[in-house]
Amino acid sequence: MDFRVTYDGMADAAYIYLVPTGRGTAVTVPGEEEASCVNLDFDHDGQLIGIEVLSARQSLPPEVIEHAERIG
Numbered sequence: 835m836d837f838r839v840t841y842d843g844m845a846d847a848a849y850i851y852l853v854p855t856g857r858g859t860a861v862t863v864p865g866e867e868e869a870s871c872v873n874l875d876f877d878h879d880g881q882l883i884g885i886e887v888l889s890a891r892q893s894l895p896p897e898v899i900e901h902a903e904r905i906g
Contacts, residue, residue: 837850837851837852838851838853838854838903839898839901839902839903840902840903840904840905841890841899841902841903841904841905842880842905842906843904843906844906845888845906846888846889846890846891846892847886847887847888847890848886848887848890848894848899848902849884849885849886849887850884850886850887851875851883851884852873852882852883852884852885853877853883853884859875859876859878859883861873861874861875861876871888871889872886872893873885873886873888874885874890876903
């Protein structure tokens with residue numbers, strides 16, 4: 835499966851696109867740390883289309899951040 839990852843250093847947030855485009859509904863999943871959380875985006879059919887990771891440097895492996903497309 836191909837997917838795209840973007841990273842916003844100012845917000846320390848990463849987004850993992852599981853499909854090329856699409857809009858969905860976000861569901862928030864609290865993380866273990868107070869500042870961390872993951873938002874899961876689903877399309878209208880209930881399929882997972884993207885994952886937003888807040889406090890990304892704390893939550894994701896360094897390789898993911900290093901290879902992510904920089905935004906913001």
